[in-house]
Amino acid sequence: MNLSWIMPESVSTFGPALDNLYYIILVITGIVFVVTEVVLVYFMIKYRHKEGRKATYIEGSSKAEWIWTSATAVIVMALAIYSKGIWDTIRHPDMFPVDAYQLNVTAKQYEWNATYAGLDGQLGTSDDIQSRNQVHIPVDQPVIVNLQSEDVIHSFFLPDLRVKHDAVPGRVWPIWFEATQTGEFPLACAELCGLGHYRMGGTLIVHSKEDFDSWLSEMQIEAEDDE
Amino acid sequence: MSDAVTASIDRTPEPGMGVFNKKLGMWVFLLSEVMFFTSLIGSYIILRYAHPDHFAAPGELLNVNLTAANTFLLICSSVSMVKAFAAIQQGDLKGLQRWLLATILMGTAFVSVQAYEYIMLAHEGFLPALADYTAHAGGPLYGATFYVMTGFHGAHVSLGVLALIFVYIRALRGEYTVADHEGVEVIGLYWHFVDLVWIILFTIVYLI
Amino acid sequence: MSSDISMGDSHSEDHHDLGFIRTYIFSTDHKMIAKQFLVTSLLFLALGGMLAAMIRWQLGFPGQPLPFNLGAILPDTMAPGGIILPEFYNSLVTMHATFMVFFALMPLMAGVFGNLLIPLQIGADDMAFPRINMLSFWITPVAGAIMLASFFVEGGAAGAGWTSYAPLSTSGEWTGVYLGQILWLVSLIVLGFSSITGALNYVTTVIAMRAPGMTWFRVPLATWSLFITAWLLLLAIPILTGGLILLLLDQTIGTAFFRPEGSGEPLMWQHIFWFFGHPEVYILILPAMGFVSEVIANRSRKPVFGYHSMVVAIVAIAFLGWIVWGHHMFQSGMNPFLGMSFMATTVVIAVPSAIKTFNWIGTLWKGDIHFDTPLLHAVSFVALFVIGGLSGIFLASAPVDIYLHDTYFIVAHLHYVLVGGSLFGIFAGITFWYPKMFGRMMNETLGKLHWGVSFIAYNLAFFPMHNLGVQGMMRRIYDPNQYEFLQSLQSTNTFISKSVFVFVSVQVLFAINFFWSMRKGKKAGDNPWDSNGLEWACPSPPPHGNFAEIPIVHRGPYEYSYPGREQDFWPQNEAPVESFGASTKPEHEHGE
Numbered sequence A: 001m002n003l004s005w006i007m008p009e010s011v012s013t014f015g016p017a018l019d020n021l022y023y024i025i026l027v028i029t030g031i032v033f034v035v036t037e038v039v040l041v042y043f044m045i046k047y048r049h050k051e052g053r054k055a056t057y058i059e060g061s062s063k064a065e066w067i068w069t070s071a072t073a074v075i076v077m078a079l080a081i082y083s084k085g086i087w088d089t090i091r092h093p094d095m096f097p098v099d100a101y102q103l104n105v106t107a108k109q110y111e112w113n114a115t116y117a118g119l120d121g122q123l124g125t126s127d128d129i130q131s132r133n134q135v136h137i138p139v140d141q142p143v144i145v146n147l148q149s150e151d152v153i154h155s156f157f158l159p160d161l162r163v164k165h166d167a168v169p170g171r172v173w174p175i176w177f178e179a180t181q182t183g184e185f186p187l188a189c190a191e192l193c194g195l196g197h198y199r200m201g202g203t204l205i206v207h208s209k210e211d212f213d214s215w216l217s218e219m220q221i222e223a224e225d226d227e
Numbered sequence B: 001m002s003d004a005v006t007a008s009i010d011r012t013p014e015p016g017m018g019v020f021n022k023k024l025g026m027w028v029f030l031l032s033e034v035m036f037f038t039s040l041i042g043s044y045i046i047l048r049y050a051h052p053d054h055f056a057a058p059g060e061l062l063n064v065n066l067t068a069a070n071t072f073l074l075i076c077s078s079v080s081m082v083k084a085f086a087a088i089q090q091g092d093l094k095g096l097q098r099w100l101l102a103t104i105l106m107g108t109a110f111v112s113v114q115a116y117e118y119i120m121l122a123h124e125g126f127l128p129a130l131a132d133y134t135a136h137a138g139g140p141l142y143g144a145t146f147y148v149m150t151g152f153h154g155a156h157v158s159l160g161v162l163a164l165i166f167v168y169i170r171a172l173r174g175e176y177t178v179a180d181h182e183g184v185e186v187i188g189l190y191w192h193f194v195d196l197v198w199i200i201l202f203t204i205v206y207l208i
Numbered sequence C: 001m002s003s004d005i006s007m008g009d010s011h012s013e014d015h016h017d018l019g020f021i022r023t024y025i026f027s028t029d030h031k032m033i034a035k036q037f038l039v040t041s042l043l044f045l046a047l048g049g050m051l052a053a054m055i056r057w058q059l060g061f062p063g064q065p066l067p068f069n070l071g072a073i074l075p076d077t078m079a080p081g082g083i084i085l086p087e088f089y090n091s092l093v094t095m096h097a098t099f100m101v102f103f104a105l106m107p108l109m110a111g112v113f114g115n116l117l118i119p120l121q122i123g124a125d126d127m128a129f130p131r132i133n134m135l136s137f138w139i140t141p142v143a144g145a146i147m148l149a150s151f152f153v154e155g156g157a158a159g160a161g162w163t164s165y166a167p168l169s170t171s172g173e174w175t176g177v178y179l180g181q182i183l184w185l186v187s188l189i190v191l192g193f194s195s196i197t198g199a200l201n202y203v204t205t206v207i208a209m210r211a212p213g214m215t216w217f218r219v220p221l222a223t224w225s226l227f228i229t230a231w232l233l234l235l236a237i238p239i240l241t242g243g244l245i246l247l248l249l250d251q252t253i254g255t256a257f258f259r260p261e262g263s264g265e266p267l268m269w270q271h272i273f274w275f276f277g278h279p280e281v282y283i284l285i286l287p288a289m290g291f292v293s294e295v296i297a298n299r300s301r302k303p304v305f306g307y308h309s310m311v312v313a314i315v316a317i318a319f320l321g322w323i324v325w326g327h328h329m330f331q332s333g334m335n336p337f338l339g340m341s342f343m344a345t346t347v348v349i350a351v352p353s354a355i356k357t358f359n360w361i362g363t364l365w366k367g368d369i370h371f372d373t374p375l376l377h378a379v380s381f382v383a384l385f386v387i388g389g390l391s392g393i394f395l396a397s398a399p400v401d402i403y404l405h406d407t408y409f410i411v412a413h414l415h416y417v418l419v420g421g422s423l424f425g426i427f428a429g430i431t432f433w434y435p436k437m438f439g440r441m442m443n444e445t446l447g448k449l450h451w452g453v454s455f456i457a458y459n460l461a462f463f464p465m466h467n468l469g470v471q472g473m474m475r476r477i478y479d480p481n482q483y484e485f486l487q488s489l490q491s492t493n494t495f496i497s498k499s500v501f502v503f504v505s506v507q508v509l510f511a512i513n514f515f516w517s518m519r520k521g522k523k524a525g526d527n528p529w530d531s532n533g534l535e536w537a538c539p540s541p542p543p544h545g546n547f548a549e550i551p552i553v554h555r556g557p558y559e560y561s562y563p564g565r566e567q568d569f570w571p572q573n574e575a576p577v578e579s580f581g582a583s584t585k586p587e588h589e590h591g592e
Helices: A015-046 A062-091 A209-226 B021-050 B064-089 B093-123 B140-172 B182-207 C007-013 C019-025 C030-060 C067-073 C086-122 C130-152 C179-208 C221-252 C266-300 C307-323 C336-348 C350-364 C373-396 C398-404 C408-438 C444-470 C484-520
Strands: A101-108 A111-116 A129-132 A134-138 A143-149 A154-158 A163-167 A173-177 A183-189 A202-207
Touching: A015 A062, A015 C350, A015 C373, A015 C398, A062 C336, A062 C350, A062 C373, A062 C398, A101 A134, A101 A154, A101 A163, A111 A134, A129 A134, A129 A209, A134 A143, A134 A209, A143 A154, A143 A163, A163 A173, A163 C398, A202 A209, B021 B140, B021 B182, B021 C179, B021 C221, B021 C266, B064 B093, B064 B182, B093 B140, B093 B182, B140 B182, B140 C221, C030 C086, C030 C130, C030 C408, C030 C484, C086 C130, C086 C179, C086 C221, C086 C266, C086 C408, C130 C179, C179 C221, C221 C266, C221 C307, C266 C307, C266 C350, C266 C373, C266 C408, C307 C336, C307 C350, C336 C350, C336 C373, C336 C398, C350 C373, C373 C398, C373 C408, C373 C444, C408 C444, C408 C484, C444 C484
Parallel strands: A101 A143, A134 A202
Antiparallel strands: A101 A111, A111 A129, A143 A173, A154 A163, A154 A183, A183 A202
16 A cells, blocks of 8 residues: 655756645645644643533634634745745746757647657748657656647646646647656656547657657658658 | 424524625625636737737727727627616605516617627637647637637626516515615626626727 | 414314325425335335445456356346456446436435434424425435336346446447437436425425524534535536536437537536536535534534534535635646646645544544444534545545556545545435434334444445555456466455455345344434434424424534533523523533
8 A cells, every 4th residue: 555645756957946835735634634623622631521620611712713813824925925936936937948859749539649849940831740649758858848739628747847838729738848867757647538548658768868859860861861 | 403493584684794795795606706707808908919920900800980880889888787776766666667677678678689790700700719730810819818808707697687677677566765776786786897897808809 | 463372283183184195205304204205215225235246246346247146137238147247347336326426325415314313403394395395305205217118128237337427428439339329318317306396395495494593504414515515506507407408419310519520528528517427426425524524523412613614614615615626637738737737726625625524523422332333423514524635635636546546546535535535424314314214213222233234344345446546456457367467466356355254244234234124223312312402302203394383492402511511411492590590501612
């Protein structure tokens, strides 16, 4: 049985910051949880009805209310402010890396199709390379994926990289990320998209720079030959 | 567990209690109607700003003049409704009946003109749904939003006319007095609301 | 109309039997309507539970035929050989949520308790509009029948989630469901009228029909929360109705409100739905919060700690609930600045919820706590709502939500607030007000047993779902084993399923208690809990018209254990004691 609150290891550049925030929230909520429940149970036991016991008539305490209201407000607002930094890093268009490698990923019932620029170096031309249910990227290189969908809303989820974004038909949503480790990582669909939603998995293949370059040129030459 | 069941309870309110139930109920109901039309009108606004190429300029496809006259008619029917209420406030039952009838006739005319307009537009190919989804002036989004907004408004007017007929029949039977005419006030509120929604719709659909 | 004619006169002169139909079927009496809502809600709750059990069967024992030969009753389009198909699984998750939210929880909160408590607690003889009230009930089984029918049509029941996102839900081309999806929409459009008419009754009644002396700050918290909930229903349901109509048009006549091929906007559906959907979740919890306040105060023999703040918190939650809807759409492609603003408003809503939680605990403090079944359920609400609320903090943080969105962490969060919160709150309400409804007490032993097993099984089932989410398990997934990284979670899923089966099964004890006590429960007097509210100042069950005379209210609802008084309670309508030297109670004292 897996009852771990520990996140699986992250392999992207913004992974650690996101995980950090998660752990901060975990600690704060964990403390609040323990304190609240312990006090609740303690009061239940200490003030349980016994023969001759009388309750104390207390209507409230403005002081106590101001204290716990402000404390809660301060804590949650601090969390929101702290979250903003990470949120902007991941999502703000001004913070997208300028030298990123771009590819398109189009979702459809029930597969992922990735498109890479062909020999002409341009995405969206006839010599583009396609891969089905596999997304190839180089390690240690920011990547921008232009998410699209052919039919319904899907969601592009790379758990190990802490990447998730909806692919909405009729729109192109660019997202960025940078992998820090080579290897193969799961790609999942995270938005109900029909009866095959549960089997819409794919693989993210992170190559070393040299391997990616050679893979890409091989594919580009093949595509050129096929034309 | 036997309930003592009575056929009727004396529901005359105690002083300060329950005197304005029906009016309050209507105000509250109208608030929910505001939210309903907000969702329809809101969708129209969103779609129009996102895809202006689906929509036509005012007057290009729709008959603004005819609808302007129709709008005037509906506003007049609100005036007659005010007059009806004023009449019964003075105890003038005949006046109430006359002005209610005027309101009913004008309301019916409004719906008829709208139905006529729908028929004309349909003949020109302006429909709520089109097989061809391509964007063009008068495109599918325009028809869909137009018919949904004006159609639901028209339905509300029609139901209002039915309610007015019901009130009119009671008025003919002399059931309203100076002291007790809450039903007239309440239908009046509904009628003015329906008129107000139309003024907004007319502005954003036909004029802008 | 002279005010000294008591209502008792008109009753005693006019006792004539309305007959079975007018008493039990087409009744305008709010108490009978409450019971009618109770019957339909509990039936749909049971159905929702069975659908959940089937979902958990597939997740716990994937690809295995349903046990006890249950597969035999399901057609091959749903579960050939008793093995649930992926399309049926999608219908199961959709319909489980739909029945639970719309046909069980909402009618339980508003339909049952709104109807039962509001007139009684404010000292009125009935609702403002009894016939509209009757209509409001009868719409519900009609809508329910339409929803049920959708299981039996070709293509089966709706399968696009209870959230029905477009464009998936716009066409059977995407889901394989045609008529079923249409019936889902029609059913909910119809049901909306029940909510709106009911809500307008509640709002009008509370504003216009409070008994003399029942000022706003003497209104009990159950009525306050039902009143505010009614406002939310009134304003939020019509938004949903509008959206449902647009989606219905997309599905039937081929409009393109939400279809991208016709330049429609799929995201617009999400905005409309969640603009309704977020206030909706407060509709589902606020009344339960009200019941919990009543029960904890009464069973601790103490005033609610911070009654005024509790009222302010209810109103604050209701207001703030309108401006947080985007937190359901953090990953949909929204402008990140908008994401930030929704994050800010979402964390703020934690504040009034925290106030309420601390105030409940403050109510227990230095109390004289009686461990009756209602109290156990009420305290469970607090304990579990804390968990649900805290898990919400993770989701409120937009970046953390990137990872947790659409995973089992959300499933854990929503069930902690809706089951741990709302359902246990409802159990507190039912066990507490059952004597008023039926004139008899529920059985304590059975009640405690039901509570204990439910509480344990519930937590065993839903707590591990947080961990499933942290390990990345997505929601609405027919077979997680398709993903290698999820295969190690199978044993957790099986454990959860078994716990759910226990939880669902033990509800039978509640059902037995409910029916047995109606005939054989200990007879309850007017006020078996020694409570202060006006609902206890009339017989159990109250007669038609409720009060022999309109009660006059002299004090607030939580004057328990008032110093110097012999009795540890002080009913709201008890005449003032002159020896205190004033006709209303003396200045307030505050604890330290």
